[in-house]
Amino acid sequence: xxxxxxxxxxxxxxxxxxxxxxxxxxxxxxxxxxxxxxxxxxxxxxxxxxxxxxxxxxxxxxxxxxxxxxxxxxxxxxxxxxxxxxxxxxxxxxxxxxxxxxxxxxxxxxxxxxxxxxxxxxxxxxxxxxxxxxxxxxxxxxxxxxxxxxxxxxxxxxxxxxxxxxxxxxxxxxxxxxxxxxxxxxxxxxxxxxxxxxxxxxxxxxxxxxxxxxxxxxxxxxxxxxxxxxxxxxxxxxxxxxxxxxxxxxxxxxxxxxxxxxxxxxxxxxxxxxxxxxx
Numbered sequence: 667x668x669x670x671x672x673x674x675x676x677x678x679x680x681x682x683x684x685x686x687x688x689x690x691x692x693x694x695x696x697x698x699x700x701x702x703x704x705x706x707x708x709x710x711x712x713x714x715x716x717x718x719x720x721x722x723x724x725x726x727x728x729x730x731x732x733x734x735x736x737x738x739x740x741x742x743x744x745x746x747x748x749x750x751x752x753x754x755x756x757x758x759x760x761x762x763x764x765x766x767x768x769x770x771x772x773x774x775x776x777x778x779x780x781x782x783x784x785x786x787x788x789x790x791x792x793x794x795x796x797x798x799x800x801x802x803x804x805x806x807x808x809x810x811x812x813x814x815x816x817x818x819x820x821x822x823x824x825x826x827x828x829x830x831x832x833x834x835x836x837x838x839x840x841x842x843x844x845x846x847x848x849x850x851x852x853x854x855x856x857x858x859x860x861x862x863x864x865x866x867x868x869x870x871x872x873x874x875x876x877x878x879x880x881x882x883x884x885x886x887x888x889x890x891x892x893x894x895x896x897x898x899x900x901x902x903x904x905x906x907x908x909x910x911x912x913x914x915x916x917x918x919x920x921x922x923x924x925x926x927x928x929x930x931x932x933x934x935x936x937x938x939x940x941x942x943x944x945x
Contacts, residue, residue, distance in 0.1 A: 709912075797819050809854070
């Protein structure tokens with residue numbers, strides 16, 4: 667009989683009548699274990715400068731606007747994610763080169779998903795731009811192809827987008843819950859040689875429990891306030907929650923981009939990160 671079914675059976679149905687004190691002790695012990703688990707943290711101990719742990723999603727419509735923002739933020743942000751919106755401007759890789767010339771770290775977030783040979787060749791083409799990380803969102807063969815040409819670029823396998831919830835996954839035809847999909851994809855990606863994962867902070871603790879701390883977790887969907895806005899990010903976490911759940915980096919977009927004072931907003935998040943890693 668499977669373990670889950672065995673645990674579901676009323677194995678000790680007569681215990682409460684004979685040993686009520688023991689049943690009470692067991693209940694207290696179970697509650698204590700739940701409390702310990704709830705307060706357990708997975709704060710990263712990797713040698714990453716705290717100010718590099720914030721990755722700003724540079725989701726703006728023009729290269730000129732992106733550069734103005736980077737100049738405005740100055741040392742408040744060291745690491746930038748550049749994605750599909752800027753890719754469609756035509757100046758994507760010139761921007762990557764411009765960022766690297768200014769000692770910025772770059773996450774190329776194009777979520778490579780194509781036939782394996784195309785993914786391999788795309789990775790090969792990426793080499794001259796000296797990106798720090800790249801996202802790949804594919805099956806085992808796609809991930810294996812990316813790994814074969816990583817050339818010093820850290821490959822992050824996407825698990826499940828933070829804009830999806832359980833109802834979305836069911837609509838896509840998945841017969842299991844998000845946690846199981848994330849863990850399955852993570853296990854395969856790490857076995858294939860990926861350097862890390864893009865994962866919601868909600869699933870991150872389970873990934874640390876199962877697979878340890880040697881790989882990177884980059885967590886998007888950060889909503890810094892307690893009253894998190896309702897938008898297309900459905901599986902969100904706070905700054906401290908993300909890091910305590912096991913993230914090495916967080917990706918923040920709209921909470922900084924839409925702020926009245928973007929530099930102040932970025933500095934506020936950096937202050938919170940510094941406080942976490944000063945402990």
